Amino acid sequence: MYSFTEENYLKAIYKLQEQSDVSINTNAIALSIQTKAASVTDMIKKLSDKKLLKYEKYKGVELTKEGKRVALETVRKHRLWETFLHSKLNFTWDAVHDVAEQLEHIQSAELIDKLDEFLGFPTHDPHGDPIPGRNGEIQQSNFILLSEFKVGEKGIISGVVNHSSLFLKHLEKNQLTLGRKIKITEASAFDLSMQIVLDDKNTQQLSHEVARNILVKKTK
């Protein structure tokens, strides 16, 4: 139906739109998919002809309903595949993205539905990002940045903000993985670092840089 490349553009634009709310400009797209502005102009003309987005010269783009649908479907596929790679094939947290980036373009509605069922209809991928449903519904999660937590508060590690391999490897090395219980025992007013306890057992120190990239579901 839609090409590999078209899907990538739509996904990239969707993600930019999600973050910034204003209409998305050419340079931002070029940056996010590592290509040149001239190439972006060419492609958004094509996507505009196909009614996947609204485009006015020099004014940026906005996805149409159909464009958004395709983007969400691609995100759904990506996150389902990431879940498969992590929970069934034992890929590490940081290794799933690159392979899923390829798998997300396989064309078969049946495949995705069956994969979803096989995985037990997961709601979140291995990074804690929500997996859109068949009709594009996204379950809003009430995760809070760890850096917002006060001393004494507790929760469960549920997602990350930074998705870079470097960060994910760092977390894994320090056992800061999804599902772990976490409690704040100290917080420094000086460098904003915090002392935490994992699963009521291990104490460790986290920099602010780490804490502000971890999402936690608050518990009593």
Added chain:
Amino acid sequence: MYSFTEENYLKAIYKLQEQSDVSINTNAIALSIQTKAASVTDMIKKLSDKKLLKYEKYKGVELTKEGKRVALETVRKHRLWETFLHSKLNFTWDAVHDVAEQLEHIQSAELIDKLDEFLGFPTHDPHGDPIPGRNGEIQQSNFILLSEFKVGEKGIISGVVNHSSLFLKHLEKNQLTLGRKIKITEASAFDLSMQIVLDDKNTQQLSHEVARNILVKKTK
């Protein structure tokens, strides 16, 4: 490393070479991948430049060692994915091929090794075709055409010759699926049809056309 298209050509040539033993000509390749002879000429020039096959104008082609390696790797991927689709996602026998045709081009050695392990290192795909190993070794199977069987002989359905969706659906409808026990109870000298018993329970009549497309492992 190699493109989607290059892999498809190499796989097609490998399969033709497997069947016919002589050097493969342009038209045969064009027919097998549903393209035009002119396109084939262009591509085999390219593959020849890359040392994936030996090509002499008007004389046909032959895979090099590296070309064969790539072909076998692609076949391995295809058959592992078919196995996954059938045994884990419950795809029907005849539906696995088209999706596997896409999945076989995903680039990740780690993925294939982990998939292989996840599936329990299967030796045959859902059609009874052998799955090449990591180094391209193919386990030769001693399957015999059902049409060669004599009255009284027994075996286990282990593969098919015809891979068409139409044939596979026919088999499924008649419970002639992999693993079933089969015994020949009658054979007609007139139309070469046979009467068989499945799993010591159900009797049915098979046309010669069906029997000569089923592979059976003989048992005592």
Added chain:
DNA sequence: AATAATTTTTAGACAAGTCTAAATTATTTT
């Protein structure tokens, strides 16, 4: 409001892969 800086678009070229139609080469028939 004019100039400078930035962003975006256009123009033209390139690579991969495909195609049709015409020209070559090989094979078969007589």
Added chain:
DNA sequence: AAAATAATTTAGACTTGTCTAAAAATTATT
């Protein structure tokens, strides 16, 4: 062995997606 037929290759064009360099439009600065 010549003629007819079939197979293969070449030439040139097209599509998708990309790029660089230059031109045009927009935004920011003074």
